[in-house]
Amino acid sequence: MEYCLTVDNLSKKYRKYLALDGVTMRIPQGAIYGLVGKNGAGKTTLIRIICGLQSPTVGTYSIFGAPYTGKEIYSARRRMGGIVESPALYGSMSAKDNLKQQFLLLGKPSFDGIDKLLEMVDLKDTGKKPVRNFSLGMRQRLGIAMALASDPDFVVLDEPINGLDPQGIVEIREIILKLNKERNIAFLISSHILDELSKIATHYGFIDKGKILKEITKDQLEDSLKKRIVFKVDTAVELCSALDETHLQYKLTSPTEGELYGEISISALSDILKCHGITLIKVSEKDETLESYYINLLGGESNV
Amino acid sequence: MFKLLKANFARVIKSATFWILVALYALYPIIIAVIENSSFERITSDKMLSLNYGIEWFPMQGVLIALLCCIIFSADFHNGTLKNKIIIGQSKTYIYLANLLTMMILSLALSVIYLLVFFILGMPLLGKFTSSASTIIWMLVNGALMLMTYSAVMTLIVMVSKNSTAAVIISLVVLTCGALIAFAAHYYTNNIPPFIKDFMIDEFGNLMRDEFGDVLLTDVPNPYYPSKAVRVFCQFLLDFFPSGQSAQISNGGYSHTWQMLLYSLGLITATSGVGIAVFKKSNIK
Known part of the structure; x- marks a missing residue:
């Protein structure tokens, strides 16, 4: 498998504070890699190192196979x-002048393509309006356009939807998905808004206290997420006996309410309960979310 | 690095500060030439040329270069746009060198604007140079190097301080110190006479008078005249610091041309070396 980023045993120490502790991770080409972690977990430090803004204390990383200590890293970063x-x-x-600056820095022979980029991020009509008067969402979209100016194969976005309104979040999500699908661009996206990340990521890396706790693909994550059936019945009498017959794990949240973990059809559950004289009042199927998976990985809600 | 230079200059030509400075450097020789042309004791073309390196007040060159440097390059730190350069694979060494070259070219370009306007409009009014060709050439060479040294020092300050407010404050402190050193050194080497007049006193302690009854005066060594070591040190300060060079060139009649050239080259190399080493190790915010 071709990786756009490989990180091996990377650590970063600020005097006595260990911000990253032996991080190892792989981002395959074409993946949308969600870097999940709470504030201060080390997400931004890792991203800053990958982008060349800081040097690691220990360890190494490569971009498109070019180690960060070699001269090839400069061409890989392009x-x-x-x-x-x-x-x-x-x-x-x-917006246009900002993109012109980026084009000049990249050594592009002409400014062709700027209009297309502005159109893609829906900023074509901003004219000569200075960027300082842009909304946060507009700035974020222009930032993405700047990042795409080099026709990259790998884009790093640090908290791209922080502070955006719902419309802005949808727009950024659509841009990322479109670019990933149409141009096979790999993304590394750090976020602590897990619900949003779960809608786009194909790979996940969970980071806490500077350590990668787990790397997992979307398919692996879906397999490991437990199915849940949340129910409410009319009586608590014989409820436990009935639930034992399902051979599934369960938890009662009140005398007449509870959750069943695993897969069982609702009609089968209803039949078992009926045999014990219990009527099902309310039932719904729920999947374990990325958030609950993350909380479990960290060892309970007290950690979040 | 060519890409970085192109991007820098594209930004400079959109800067209002740059165009204000262009206007200042173009208008200044015109105003001086017109005023001097109508005055009774007008200045020579030589003096007019030397004013290019002082703009009326010798620390002014440093102030103008610091202003331009802070406005153009601090923006990269303030807006975080320096990150864009690094992310797309520009090395910190090249970023520093591109900024240094940009500043040097800008300061020289402004000086050339002054010279062009002076040659076209000033010389016809004030007449030909009275100094030798070699003196004029040395003034141009030393002046250009002085501007490049100021550019190197200001680039170092901005790139190492990484903050526009800090850069402005440090620049002002450095410029003030430079001006004070140059002023003091210039005063000690040029303004204190080796001899002063004193009354002549006979062996009985009386004032000596001539036949008209006027008190006779004689030259006596000035007790405040600095020693040779102090004078050499002061001259070194004047030759070494760009503020001292500016003071000497804008006043004309200086002689340590080679020393000034070597000190300028040394300062440019040293400040750039330190700047690149510090900037390479720094974390970009």
Whole structure:
């Protein structure tokens, strides 16, 4: 498998504080890698190192096979784009002028393609409006356009939807999915908004206290997420006996309410309960979410 | 690095500060030439040329270069746009060198604007140079190197401080110190006479007078005249620091041309070396 990023045993120490502790991770080409972790877990430090803004204390990483200590890293980085912390833009310039700056830095022979990029991020009509007057969502979209100016194969986005309104979140999500599908661009996206991340990520890396706790693909994650049936019945009499007959794990949240873990058809459950004289009042199927998986991985809600 | 330079200059030509400075450097020789042309004791073309390296007040060159440097390059730190350069594979060494070259070219370009306007409009009004060709050439060479040294020092300050407010404050402190050193050194080497007049006193302790009854005066060594070691040190300060060089060139009649050239080259190399080493190790925020 071809990887756009490989990180091996990477650590970063700020005086006595260990921000990253032996991080090892792999991002395959074409993946949308969700880096999940709470604030201060080490997400941004890892991203800053990958983007060359900081050096690791120990360990190594490679971008498209080029180790960060070699000279090839500079040409490998030209296949990369990114937003670290917040979009880096000249506030006094227009969206177009900001993109022109990026094109010049990339050594592009002409400014062809700027209009297309602006159209893609829906900023074509901003004219000469200075970026400092843009909304947060507009700046975030322009940041993505800047990151895409180099026609990258790998884009790093640090908390791309932080502070955005629901419409802005949907727009960013659609842009990422479109680019991943149409151009096979790999993304590394850090976020603590797990619900949103779960809608786009194909791979996950869970980070806590500077350590990668687990790396998992979307399919593996779906397999490991437990199915749940939440129910309410009319009486508590013989309820436990009835639930034991399902041979599934269960938890009662009140005398007449509870959750069953595993797969069972609702009609089969209803039949078992009927045999014990219990009537099913309310029932719904639920999947374990990425959030609950993450909480379990961290060892309970007290950790979040 | 060519890409970085292109991007820098594309940003510079959109900067209002740059165009204000262009206007200042273009208008200044015109105003001086017109005023001097109508005055009774007008200045020579030589003096007019030397004013290019002082703009009326010798620390002014440093102030103008610091202003331009802070406005253009601090924006990269303030907006975080420096990150864009690094993420797409530009090395920190090249970023530093591109900024240094940009500043040097800009300061020289502004000086050339002054010279062009002076040659086209100033010289016809004030007449030909009175100094030798070699003196004029040395003034141009030393002046250009002085501007490049200021550019190197200001680039170091901005790139190492990584913060626009800190850069402005440090620049002002450095410029003030430089100006004070140059002022003090210039005063000690040029303004204190080796001899002063004193009354002549006979062997009885009386004032000596001539036949008209006027008190006779004689030259006596000035007790405040600095020793040779102090004068050499002061001259070194004047030759070494760009503020001292600016003071000397804008006043004309200086002689340590080679020393100034070597000190400038040394300062440019040293400040750039330190700047690149510090900037390479720094974390970009």
